[in-house]
Amino acid sequence: MDTLDPDADPLDRMRYPVDPWELRETEPPVADARTAETLFAVGNGYLGIRGTSPEGHDATSPGSYVNGFHETYPIHHAEEAYGFARVGQEMIPVPDATVMRLYVGDEPLHLPVADLEAYERRLDLRSGILTRTVVWRTPSKVRVRVVSRRMVSFTRPHLAVMELEVTPLDGDLGLTVVSTVVNRIDAQTALAEDEAGDASLATPLQAELESHPAGPVPDPRKSSKLGAHVLVSTHLGSEGTCTSLGYRAAASGMTLAVGVDHDVTADGPISQYHEESPDAATREFRTRARSGSTLRVVKYAAYHTSRSSASSELAQRCRRTIHDARDVGVDGLVAEQRAWCEGFWARSDVEIAGRPELQQAVRFNIFHVAQAAMCSAGHGIPAKGLTGNGYSGHYFWDGEVYVLPFFSYTTPEVSRSALRFRCTMLPAARRRAHEINMSGALFPWRTINGHEASANYAQGTAQYHIDADIAYALMLYVRTTGDRDFLTRDAIDMLVETARMWADLGFFRTDGQDAFHIHGVTGPDEYTTVVDDNLYTNIMARGNLRDAVAAVRGLRRDRPEQYARMVKRVVLKPDEVALWEHAADAMAIPYDEQLQVHPQDDRFLTKEVWDLPHTSASDFPLLLHYHPLVIYRFQVIKQTDVVLAEFLHSGEFTAEEKARDFHYYEPLTTGDSSLSAVAQAIMAAEIGHDAEAVGHFRELLFVDLADTHHNTDDGIHIASAGGVWSALVYGFGGLRDDPAGGGVRLEPRLPAAWEGLTFRITVQGTRVRVELTHGRIALSVEEGPGTRIEVCGTSYDVSPDSPVVISPQPRERLGEMPTLDDIVGQVRADGTVITPRLPSRSAHH
Incomplete structure (x- = not known):
């Protein structure tokens, strides 16, 4: 980690001016283009799009992601052991609908080499709209103003809207916009396979292996690489001007459809051409634009995914999403978005008086939290949101500990949705606990589909504290909202099963008085693993056990009928609650007197x-x-x-x-x-x-x-x-x-x-x-x-x-x-x- 100078602004303010409500960029990114694509990403918790340029050519790391849409692959362990995770999961990019390439005559706008008289890109935190404005002097010495806008709707989770406005400034011009939706992941896989076949590319790796016997160190924070073709085409269709593509993920079996349609206006005739293939659909719009007039292309894109529905049925959903959006129109959709954002900031804003540079950064971070989770119903909150595939798009414990408190105090329905998703994982968590010889339920350390995806048990499965982290977030939500119905109807089973896990994992040892110990666990500090009586684990487990005791006894007292159903559902034994209470009261909390x-x-x-x-x-x-x-041997x-x-x-x-x-x-x-x-x-x-x-x-x-x-x-x-x-x-x-x-x-x-x-x-x-x-x-x-x-x-x-x-x-x-x-x-x-x-x-x- 870079250390920040406490007296210096860490940002280049010539490039990123201070603005309390915008992240604004005044020059095109070059060396850090991938990072800029992350910063200017837009999303809503279901759908996310990296901040790539609409031209598509210069995207260094393009990616559109749908929460939970993933591929699976076998985890290969060099040395096998019982209970190791078997199936990995990887969030994969969905077909990219952002591409809208501009040609003036036959000259393409290609940002890295374009002669730009003006450039500005703005992420407006009050509307969630990404806008880029450039004035391009073409190789033919004529100027064109190009304004692109991109929005992922907070009010319509499956919808993204892209807009391109092109205005000739120095005379009449022939303009062409080529709008494409393309399955990039398999194109990239094919390219990687071609490159892998080039023996010359192996030389640097071999040199690295020889100079550094331990081998190149892979960064565990990055995503894994899928080595095969991923999306199998299952649908290609058109209805009027709306085109849809459908796919099935080869191993996970998840299905996906993307649909696109356009509204195009200009002051002259517009000609159109279209072409479709299983991995791409293109529509080309041509017109002769007068100086000062504007060609406007509005592109509507809809994504739907499923674990069971056919992609053809999902394509129908896409068409309905787009039809409803076009009825409202882009101006109406923008108004919806602004109204939603106004409500969000009314609940969520944090203001630091007199510090606009800090204020800008505060709102930037809060806004990205919203983009990661607001429309995530039925899914978790990925560690990198939908702004990239770092950590493979997995859900971890940190969502419960660091993200849900914000929502519980500002937009509690998001916390409820995330916790409801954990409830749906309970059957898999029960199976995982049984798999590793435990009672109750053990939630996966990292996952997308509910199954453990960590191949490193010392820093993964051994972090049993995830059970208590989920219970902590649950009870924080209940306390801040008073939503006892959710606890007693949906979430009580999670408290019971996690308490059972702790009661089984730990043990009593008597040395003058009873003490309940928990051995062989890893806390959040991954520089110390598989230890005994980790303080964080024991404190959080004690809280989990006490919450379970209070919830079960409260349910028996206040709602005896629901209590009876719960007892039958989880087969609660008469002496279990007393055991949890005893374990909590006797929990070993280490203290060094010296x-x-x-x-x-x-x-x-x-x-x-x-x-x-x-x-x-x-x-x-x-x-x-x-x-x-080496690290484990030290404090x-x-x-x-x-x-x-x-x-x-x-x-x-x-x-x-x-x-x-x-x-x-x-x-x-x-x-x-x-x-x-x-x-x-x-x-x-x-x-x-x-x-x-x-x-x-x-x-x-x-x-x-x-x-x-x-x-x-x-x-x-x-x-x-x-x-x-x-x-x-x-x-x-x-x-x-x-x-x-x-x-x-x-x-x-x-x-x-x-x-x-x-x-x-x-x-x-x-x-x-x-x-x-x-x-x-x-x-x-x-x-x-x-x-x-x-x-x-x-x-x-x-x-x-x-x-x-x-x-x-x-x-x-x-x-x-x-x-x-x-x-x-x-x-x-x-x-x-x-x-x-x-x-x-x-x-x-």
């Missing part, structure tokens, strides 16, 4: 400390330069397990414990995970380290805009984007909502250098506006009847007629953060002295 910190696991503090200050910058991230066994952290646990279950730790743990683990944390800065920013703010909190917040804020982890080209980091909201609202806003804390609480920690912070949270149907300035906290109801919120230790009733204004006592602000030097020299419980060191060599040295 160092006065909570160990990350029961052996973590016995390891040598990695000397991070003396680690070469070229050796980060460590996972790409050191063998895992070194990819992301902060202990600090994250103490944030999520804040009420279970004292302020002193949180401060001591934060001071110990902060110098050991590499920042190699884009997620780590979320908890670091929140806890630094709570403890009182202003500069450290703002520094970690900036790390989150510019993960993608500044490409600090060098993999934004594979897609937006959706969880860290959600973490931006968490850092602002949980961190500087001081929101806490864990059960042990007694409900929604605010303890604001506004940074000294900020003028003010405003955000909204919706609590059980009431949207509250929170305005923070130095020495003043104001609460007002924007929508709903009112609610009760605790602020700085006192509860207040806030209603539409009774806003609340508070003048809190000033909070203590701490000085400089402890460093590794403050850890070095401390004596462990066994009498050994903590001394930092480095491995003898890295991949670079």
Whole structure:
């Protein structure tokens, strides 16, 4: 990860000017074109389109994606073992409908070599519309203004609209627009197969293998490569001017159809030509345009997918989607989109007073979270959204921990939909638990279709905490919305089965008193794997068990008929709930009396400390330069397990414990995970380290805009984007909502250098506006009847007629953060002295 200068703006403001409501680009991307395609992607949670140019020629990484549409492939393990994951899943690009090539006479607009008198590209965060405007001086020395717009509808999940306006500026011109939908994935596969047959291309790889015996290090964050033809053509049809293509994924059997149609206007006659084949459909529009007049081509594209329906039936759905859209017209669709976005920002906006450069980045991140999830009903939230196929389009735990809190407080129906999707995965999770000799249910570490897709069990299946993460997100949603019906009707089975898993995974050991231990697990910190009594896992498991106990007993008390149905459905035994309660109460929570910190696991503090200050910058991230066994031998952290646990279950730790743990683990944390800065920013703010909190917040804020982890080209980091909201609202806003804390609480920690912070949270149907300035906290109801919120230790009733204004006592602000030097020299419980060191060599040295 690149380290940001705290006093410098990480963006080139000549290229990306500050604008609080837009991401605007003033010159075409060259060296970082793939990254720019990610930043300017548009989507809605069902359909996503990377920010490629409409000409298509210069797209470095084209991609249109439909959430959940994937191919499968066998996972080949060099050495087999029982229970290993068998079938991999890969989100695959769907046919690309964005291509609209322009010819002036016979001269094509090709952006990398075009003579451009003007260029601007804008992603308008108030409308979700991507607009590019260029003035092109053609090789014939005539100028043409070309405006392209692209929108993926938030109100019509299956619809994308592209628009091209071409205006001659220096005389009458012959114009041609070639609009295409093309199955790129199989064209790219064929090209790759051709290149693989060229023996000369093997030479660089062979040289690399000889110079570096461990071989080139594949980046595990990137997608896998499918080595065969993927989409089998099953439909090709036209109805009027609407053309549709249908496919079946060769191995997964999923079906897909895409349909396209056009509206074309000009001040003169328009001639048309069309051609279709199984992997492409083209329509060509020609006209003679007068100087100052505009040729306007509007392209409607619809996508539908299924696990069972024939592609011909999906093609009919596409035609209906397009027919309805054309009835409304492009102007009506834009009006719908703007109205939707206005409502979204009314619920979701977070405002930093007097800091427009931060404001722009905040809204950029929040908007991409919306694009990843808003229309995702029936699916999960991919780690990179639909902006690229990084992480293969898989769903992980971070959706529940870093993304759903934002939606639970702003657009709770999205959280409900995501959690409902987890409910549909429960049968597969039960089978997976049985497969690895467990009771209950174990949700997959990474998946698209509900089956485990991680081939690395130490960093995958061993992360049992995903069960508790899902339960945590579920109960947060229930607490913030009051939606007990969803819990008792749909989600209670998940709580029961995850509690069963913990009760079976752990065991009691008596040493004066009962203690419940959980061994052989991996926490979120993937630089330490398969350990005993991982603090994060044990804390989250305890919460999961207690939530299950409370939910089952509450259902028995309040809804006995539904309780009886649940008991029959999950075959709940009379003594199970008491066992869960005993396990939760007896949960082993490690604590080191000598160092006065909570160990990350029961052996973590016995390891040598990695000397991070003396680690070469070229050796980060460590996972790409050191063998895992080397990393596992050290106290070194990819992301902060202990600090994250103490944030999520804040009420279970004292302020002193949180401060001591934060001071110990902060110098050991590499920042190699884009997620780590979320908890670091929140806890630094709570403890009182202003500069450290703002520094970690900036790390989150510019993960993608500044490409600090060098993999934004594979897609937006959706969880860290959600973490931006968490850092602002949980961190500087001081929101806490864990059960042990007694409900929604605010303890604001506004940074000294900020003028003010405003955000909204919706609590059980009431949207509250929170305005923070130095020495003043104001609460007002924007929508709903009112609610009760605790602020700085006192509860207040806030209603539409009774806003609340508070003048809190000033909070203590701490000085400089402890460093590794403050850890070095401390004596462990066994009498050994903590001394930092480095491995003898890295991949670079």
